[in-house]
Amino acid sequence: MFNDITLARNAEQQAGLSGGVLFVVGLVVGLVCLFLVFALIDAPVAEQPLVALVASNLEQSGVQNPVTAVLLNFRSYDTLLEVAVLLIVALAVMPASEKQSNQVFVTVSKPAQRSLVLEAFLRWLLPAIVVTSGYLLWTGAALPGGAFQAGALLAGAGILLLLAGHHSFNFNAQIARVLLVVGLAVFLLVGAAVMVSTGTALAYPIAWAGTLILIIEVAATLTIAAILVLLFCALHVAPQQKTAR
Amino acid sequence: MTQALAYSVFGIILFGIGLFGVLAIAHVVKKILAINICGVGVFMVFIANASSGASPDFVPHAMVLTGIVVAVAGTALALSLACRINALEKLEDDA
Numbered sequence: 111m112f113n114d115i116t117l118a119r120n121a122e123q124q125a126g127l128s129g130g131v132l133f134v135v136g137l138v139v140g141l142v143c144l145f146l147v148f149a150l151i152d153a154p155v156a157e158q159p160l161v162a163l164v165a166s167n168l169e170q171s172g173v174q175n176p177v178t179a180v181l182l183n184f185r186s187y188d189t190l191l192e193v194a195v196l197l198i199v200a201l202a203v204m205p206a207s208e209k210q211s212n213q214v215f216v217t218v219s220k221p222a223q224r225s226l227v228l229e230a231f232l233r234w235l236l237p238a239i240v241v242t243s244g245y246l247l248w249t250g251a252a253l254p255g256g257a258f259q260a261g262a263l264l265a266g267a268g269i270l271l272l273l274a275g276h277h278s279f280n281f282n283a284q285i286a287r288v289l290l291v292v293g294l295a296v297f298l299l300v301g302a303a304v305m306v307s308t309g310t311a312l313a314y315p316i317a318w319a320g321t322l323i324l325i326i327e328v329a330a331t332l333t334i335a336a337i338l339v340l341l342f343c344a345l346h347v348a349p350q351q352k353t354a355r
Numbered sequence: 356m357t358q359a360l361a362y363s364v365f366g367i368i369l370f371g372i373g374l375f376g377v378l379a380i381a382h383v384v385k386k387i388l389a390i391n392i393c394g395v396g397v398f399m400v401f402i403a404n405a406s407s408g409a410s411p412d413f414v415p416h417a418m419v420l421t422g423i424v425v426a427v428a429g430t431a432l433a434l435s436l437a438c439r440i441n442a443l444e445k446l447e448d449d450a
Contacts, residue, residue: 127379127381132379135375135378135379136375136379139371139374139375139378140371142371142374143367143368143370143371146367146370147364147367150360150363150364150367150400151360160412160413160414161410161411161412161413164413164414165410176413177413177416177417177420179413180413180414180416180417181417181420181421185414185417188417188418188421189421192421192424192425195425195428196424196425196428199428199429199431199432202432202435203431203432203435258420258421258423258424262424334424337428338427341427341428341431344431344435345431345434345435345438
């Protein structure tokens with residue numbers, strides 16, 4: 111469908127920029143790059159006080175992986191806002207309709223054309239992907255991994271399901287809406303709840319930090335996967351069909 | 356020239372290629388792709404600088420991890436807007 115956009119009136123716009131203008135733009139961009147490179151070389155070597163700070167506080171974070179500790183404990187505010195950004199994008203691209211909200215989330219139907227390769231692939235890969243995603247989520251506490259990687263893998267499983275053609279998702283269903291917001295909701299709830307014991311939002315008590323981070327990560331994984339699949343679905347619909355409705 | 360600096364410089368070059376694309380190309384989808392190339396360049400500079408010390412700095416790593424997800428979401432939003440613009444232009448042309 112993006113070919114479609116190519117064929118639209120953009121061709122005449124593209125011819126609009128003359129060679130001289132292009133040359134000037136290229137020159138300016140080149141100068142900007144040169145400036146950035148010299149600024150980089152000139153910059154004093156940073157002390158990196160944060161490395162030592164993260165390493166010395168790792169025991170308080172409840173996880174052993176420093177990246178996860180930064181993401182979900184030391185700078186969990188960033189991650190919270192990021193899940194919020196994802197939700198906002200999901201709301202922006204979501205096909206809004208009240209009618210479909212009482213229908214089921216996943217519908218199974220006979221595909222117009224069967225792809226034997228994809229179906230065989232799916233049978234082998236889908237369980238493996240789900241298990242691997244769970245492993246990545248769990249291992250995020252000690253090794254590289256965590257909610258984003260696990261969520262992206264799960265989304266891959268969902269997109270594979272879509273491409274095989276048997277299943278279609280209705281993101282207006284109640285369950286889907288719950289999935290889209292559960293990450294942010296759990297994050298906010300946990301963040302607010304720890305205020306009771308520590309007095310600061312998102313400052314987990316040390317004894318509970320590991321468990322709370324795991325709870326947040328499970329919810330965030332579901333939300334990230336759901337939103338990524340939704341983005342794929344929203345862009346999969348041809349624009350002509352959109353306007354016809 | 357250290358390794359980290361080399362990666363940083365290539366990150367900046369990638370950023371420059373993306374910037375040129377954003378400024379010079381009128382085509383909407385290619386513009387969105389160019390913005391993505393810009394973003395990859397920025398991530399590269401970030402990570403390269405994080406690794407220049409004895410042990411890698413974890414904070415930029417975490418930032419880039421969140422940045423990638425936000426970039427995907429932003430691209431999807433931009434693409435859906437592009438589709439909408441395209442659909443509206445079609446309507447205008449038909450009318």
